Amino acid sequence: MEKIYGGKAIRLLGVSIALCLLTWGCSRQPAPSPDPSLPRPLPVDTQTPSPGSEPSGEKDPSGDAQTSTGGESPGKENAPEGTFGPQDAYPIPETLSSEEAVEYFYYEPLSQELKDAITGVSYPADAADLIVTYEDLVHLHILHYDFEGKPARGELICNRAIAQDLAEIFYELYQNAYPIEKVRLIDAYGGNDELSMEDNNTSCFNYRVVEGTSHLSNHAYGLAVDINPLYNPYITYDKDHNPHVSPAGGEAYADRSADFPYKIDREDLCYQLFTRHGFTWGGSWHSSQDYQHFQMTP
Numbered sequence: 001m002e003k004i005y006g007g008k009a010i011r012l013l014g015v016s017i018a019l020c021l022l023t024w025g026c027s028r029q030p031a032p033s034p035d036p037s038l039p040r041p042l043p044v045d046t047q048t049p050s051p052g053s054e055p056s057g058e059k060d061p062s063g064d065a066q067t068s069t070g071g072e073s074p075g076k077e078n079a080p081e082g083t084f085g086p087q088d089a090y091p092i093p094e095t096l097s098s099e100e101a102v103e104y105f106y107y108e109p110l111s112q113e114l115k116d117a118i119t120g121v122s123y124p125a126d127a128a129d130l131i132v133t134y135e136d137l138v139h140l141h142i143l144h145y146d147f148e149g150k151p152a153r154g155e156l157i158c159n160r161a162i163a164q165d166l167a168e169i170f171y172e173l174y175q176n177a178y179p180i181e182k183v184r185l186i187d188a189y190g191g192n193d194e195l196s197m198e199d200n201n202t203s204c205f206n207y208r209v210v211e212g213t214s215h216l217s218n219h220a221y222g223l224a225v226d227i228n229p230l231y232n233p234y235i236t237y238d239k240d241h242n243p244h245v246s247p248a249g250g251e252a253y254a255d256r257s258a259d260f261p262y263k264i265d266r267e268d269l270c271y272q273l274f275t276r277h278g279f280t281w282g283g284s285w286h287s288s289q290d291y292q293h294f295q296m297t298p
């Protein structure tokens with residue numbers, strides 16, 4: 001499938017979501033509890049025009065989407081910007097219609113402030129031989145339902161190649177009140193994946209190698225996302241087939257036949273949305289299992 005990167009992408013998301021809302025009924029509100037048994041049709045995708053076909057006169061000079069409807073949106077006002085503090089420092093209205101919520105899902109180029117903040121943390125200070133540049137990455141803003149059932153802001157840095165997919169996926173998760181505890185930049189944890197996972201933080205970009213190896217993770221491309229990682233740990237095996245569970249504290253959730261909340265399996269809405277968008281799931285791997293992990297191949 002051909003994709004459009006930046007430009008009118010989010011605006012198209014807004015338009016297509018509006019179309020979908022018209023189709024599904026304008027009164028659709030976030031469900032009080034997740035219902036993974038009800039996959040919904042996804043916005044955009046089939047309506048995304050090929051690059052170069054956008055109408056003239058509306059070219060966004062930044063080359064990236066700003067908001068879903070153009071202009072300053074309530075979602076962008078006071079949005080986190082290179083600050084890694086608690087998301088509740090940026091309150092959102094207590095009640096949001098579906099149309100209003102769309103405004104909180106957008107992505108933009110990394111600001112200079114954000115570049116400065118992540119360099120030497122999630123982004124290497126030594127810029128030699130990097131597999132990504134700042135321009136390959138975007139700052140994605142979303143809403144999600146936290147574990148208290150309250151809407152909260154979230155932010156990720158991801159490769160622009162998957163920004164539109166992630167905006168759509170997280171929008172669908174939000175509309176289904178799918179619980180995600182927190183979505184903060186991994187820089188809030190000093191770029192330390194173990195600390196981020198232990199805190200059950202959902203994140204994407206981090207320029208790092210795969211744990212226990214010397215090769216770069218797809219997170220280094222900004223092409224992989226870890227969802228609720230404490231409840232969906234990464235399990236590797238030594239040569240004697242003894243399991244090692246990461247993060248610490250995730251051992252209780254290593255038995256995937258057990259029943260517990262926030263578990264990602266093939267029935268889970270998260271799994272269904274990511275795989276529908278072409279991501280592969282680490283829970284399907286053979287030599288190790290990474291239940292939190294969804295990735296697109298570079």
Ligand SMILES: [Zn+2]
Nearest residue numbers: 224225226293
């Ligand atoms: Zn991962």
